[in-house]
Every structure is written in C-alpha cells, then in structure tokens.
Amino acid sequence: MKFYLLLFLFPFMALAQSNLIEVEALLKQQQFKKAEQFVSYYLKTHPNNLKAIELLGDAYGHQKKWDDAIIQYKKLIKYKESDANYHYKYGGALAMKVLSISKLKALGIIGDVKEAFLKAAELDKNHIDTRWALVELYMQLPGILGGSKSKSLYYAQELEALSKVDGYLAKGYVYEYDDEPELAETYYKMAIKEGESVTCYNKLTNFYKNEEEPEKAIETIEAAHRKHQRNAMHYQIGKVAAEYNIELQKGEQCLHTYLENYSAEDGVPKAWAHYRLAQIHMHKKNKQEALKYIELAIAELPKIEPFKEQKEKILGL
Missing domain, CATH: 1.25.40.10 (Tetratricopeptide repeat domain)
Structure with missing residues (x-):
C-alpha cells in the first residue's frame, strides 16, 4: 500500500522540485521580480517548503526589499534553528537594512545583526561567508557599538585556518580599512601568491587605485592578464x-x-x-x-x- 502511495506522490514531488529549479534559474538570470512572483504563487500551495521560503527571501533581497527578505529568513530560523546559513542570510538582510535607514533607527538593529552572524559562526565552524561578514562588521562598527579591530582580526584568523586565500584577503581588508597600507599590500600580495585568482588580483588593483598609485594598478592588471587571459x-x-x-x-x-x-x-x-x-x-x-x-x-x-x-x-x- 505504501509503495503505491509513493508512486502516486512521486509526480507531484518531481513537479515541485522542477518549479524550484526554475526559480533558481530566474534568479541566476537576474529576473528577480519574476522569480518573486513564481515562488510566491508556489508557496500558496506549499507554505512550509523551506527551499521555497529561502528562494523568496533571496528574490526580495536581490530587489533590496530588506523588510520582506527579513520576514522570510526569520521564518526559516523558526522552522530550523540549527541551520547556520539561515542565520547568515537573516543577519545579512538585517545588515543591509541598517545601511538603508537612519543611524538612530539602526541602533536598535545592530545587536540582532551581530547575534545572527555569531550564531551562524557557532553552528558552522567552516562557514566562510559568515566569518567574512564578521570581519567587515566589526571593522565598520563604531567602538561604542562594539566595533573592534582585534575581533575582526580574530575572524580573519579563523578564515585563514579554513582558507589561506580568504584569510589573507580579510587581513588585507582590515589593514586597508585601518589605514595601514604597507600591511594591507603585503597580505593582498600573499593572497595572489597563494590563490592567483582574478578576485585576488582585483583586490590588489583596487587597493592601489585607492592609494592613488595607478601605475601599480596597471602593473597588477597586466600580471592578472598574463595569468588569466x-x-x-x-x-x-x-x-x-x-x-x-x-x-x-x-x-x-x-x-x-x-x-x-x-x-x-x-x-x-x-x-x-x-x-x-x-x-x-x-x-x-x-x-x-x-x-x-x-x-x-x-x-x-x-x-x-x-x-x-x-x-x-x-x-x-
């Protein structure tokens, strides 16, 4: 009896999976409004589908509808509190909202941002994106709100343990932000030596441009071109x-x-x-x-x- 029931349900399960794959494709094509409409309709008949809720949050986020994205990601945490990525996305949407509102209103949200990222880091010791978020958050926050270079470097060190390239880039970011260009340059060069990716070259190029050293920027782009063509x-x-x-x-x-x-x-x-x-x-x-x-x-x-x-x-x- 159970076997026949599974056979009966399988076409519907496959159809549901197909619908969500189409939403993911729309997001990749940057058709965010269409993806939102598609997955919203899907959720009317599948209101507890976590993947669909996540995709709706993503569609809102791409359109900078931060309040709507926050609602969806908060639902995910309620359904599955142990998922680090849900906390990370929730914290990210909150952080983007902070950037879009007044500093006075932002004061009431900063604590939730930190809590979400810290929870994600606690749940997943290998979550690279969360540690990047914490590096940037602690560098950009004023000291009175918990900003701390030492904490940024702590998470940069955790990144280095997971990925040397990410760790070097994170340290380069910290020292560049803190106006220590020699150390920043050193770590960006270390990242290039370790990873040789386009991203690594771009970080060093942008650093030189910010430092008003365009000749070095051009040299770096030329080196990147020799490597990546x-x-x-x-x-x-x-x-x-x-x-x-x-x-x-x-x-x-x-x-x-x-x-x-x-x-x-x-x-x-x-x-x-x-x-x-x-x-x-x-x-x-x-x-x-x-x-x-x-x-x-x-x-x-x-x-x-x-x-x-x-x-x-x-x-x-």
Missing part, C-alpha cells in the same frame, strides 16, 4: 589610464583590443570603452577624436549621465 582586463587597463591620465597610448591600445574582441561575457558594455577612449583623447587634446568616441558612447547608451557630462567637457576644449 581575459579580455575584460584590457578594459580595466584603459579605464585606469583614462581616469588617471597616465600611459595613454597603452590605455588606448587596450581599449581598442577590448572592442575588437568584445563579447557579452566581458561584462562592461562597449559604450563604456568608447567613453574611456573619449577621455583619453581629451587628455591628448584631440577634440575631434574625443567627440567621435563620446558620440558613439551616447548612441549606444543615451541615458548615461557621465557620457553627457563628458561631451560638455569635450565641447569646452
């Missing part, structure tokens, strides 16, 4: 050259290479490469060339304000 890095070199008015010939050449090899996977629309070329030609006092490229940028993305502002600057040459 990604067309997007040509754009990054051109961007730094245009923004800082350095190595203009190299920047121009890289932007042309980016445009010649462009694909949607590169991420940055071609219009932005034309915008950077306009900046470079403006630095060179080539008014006509600068106008040519800024017109191309505006034709492709007519609503981008920096493009219009750049055109006014070029016309003023």
Whole structure:
C-alpha cells in the first residue's frame, strides 16, 4: 500500500522540485521580480517548503526589499534553528537594512545583526561567508557599538585556518580599512601568491587605485592578464589610464583590443570603452577624436549621465 502511495506522490514531488529549479534559474538570470512572483504563487500551495521560503527571501533581497527578505529568513530560523546559513542570510538582510535607514533607527538593529552572524559562526565552524561578514562588521562598527579591530582580526584568523586565500584577503581588508597600507599590500600580495585568482588580483588593483598609485594598478592588471587571459582586463587597463591620465597610448591600445574582441561575457558594455577612449583623447587634446568616441558612447547608451557630462567637457576644449 505504501509503495503505491509513493508512486502516486512521486509526480507531484518531481513537479515541485522542477518549479524550484526554475526559480533558481530566474534568479541566476537576474529576473528577480519574476522569480518573486513564481515562488510566491508556489508557496500558496506549499507554505512550509523551506527551499521555497529561502528562494523568496533571496528574490526580495536581490530587489533590496530588506523588510520582506527579513520576514522570510526569520521564518526559516523558526522552522530550523540549527541551520547556520539561515542565520547568515537573516543577519545579512538585517545588515543591509541598517545601511538603508537612519543611524538612530539602526541602533536598535545592530545587536540582532551581530547575534545572527555569531550564531551562524557557532553552528558552522567552516562557514566562510559568515566569518567574512564578521570581519567587515566589526571593522565598520563604531567602538561604542562594539566595533573592534582585534575581533575582526580574530575572524580573519579563523578564515585563514579554513582558507589561506580568504584569510589573507580579510587581513588585507582590515589593514586597508585601518589605514595601514604597507600591511594591507603585503597580505593582498600573499593572497595572489597563494590563490592567483582574478578576485585576488582585483583586490590588489583596487587597493592601489585607492592609494592613488595607478601605475601599480596597471602593473597588477597586466600580471592578472598574463595569468588569466581575459579580455575584460584590457578594459580595466584603459579605464585606469583614462581616469588617471597616465600611459595613454597603452590605455588606448587596450581599449581598442577590448572592442575588437568584445563579447557579452566581458561584462562592461562597449559604450563604456568608447567613453574611456573619449577621455583619453581629451587628455591628448584631440577634440575631434574625443567627440567621435563620446558620440558613439551616447548612441549606444543615451541615458548615461557621465557620457553627457563628458561631451560638455569635450565641447569646452
């Protein structure tokens, strides 16, 4: 009897799983509103499905509907308090809400944020994202609200025990935030040596840009390109050259290479490469060339304000 019952239920179970897979696909495609509508409808007939509740929270979060996301993640904790990831997502939604409200209102939420992240860390000794959240939280909080560099470093050390790359990047972040650039640079370089990922190179590149050292930023991007051979890095070199008015010939050449090899996977629309070329030609006092490229940028993305502002600057040459 039980066997026949399982056979009867299996198509419905499979259908439910299929529906949730479709929601996950919509989230990956950044169709967040559609994912929200789809999973909300699904939950009308499956109100206790934890995966569906989580996906609805995710859909809300991607749309910055923090209060709605908080409600869904809180439900998950109520159903399964032992799940570290539920506490992590709940804490993350609370933290994002803190950033969107006044400091006075935020005071009443900070404690809940810390409690959620600490609970997640306690439940899962290997939860890397939670430890990253704690590193950033304790660095960004004022001392009067519990901010602490030593606590940040404590969780950075826990990260290092789990993943040397994450630990080095976390320590680089702590020291950069605390205005200790030499130590920050050391740890970002250690992360590159250990992991050699695009993320590691990007952290060091952005550090150099923040430190107003564009030459070193370009050197780092070039090293990343030698390792990973990604067309997007040509754009990054051109961007730094245009923004800082350095190595203009190299920047121009890289932007042309980016445009010649462009694909949607590169991420940055071609219009932005034309915008950077306009900046470079403006630095060179080539008014006509600068106008040519800024017109191309505006034709492709007519609503981008920096493009219009750049055109006014070029016309003023």
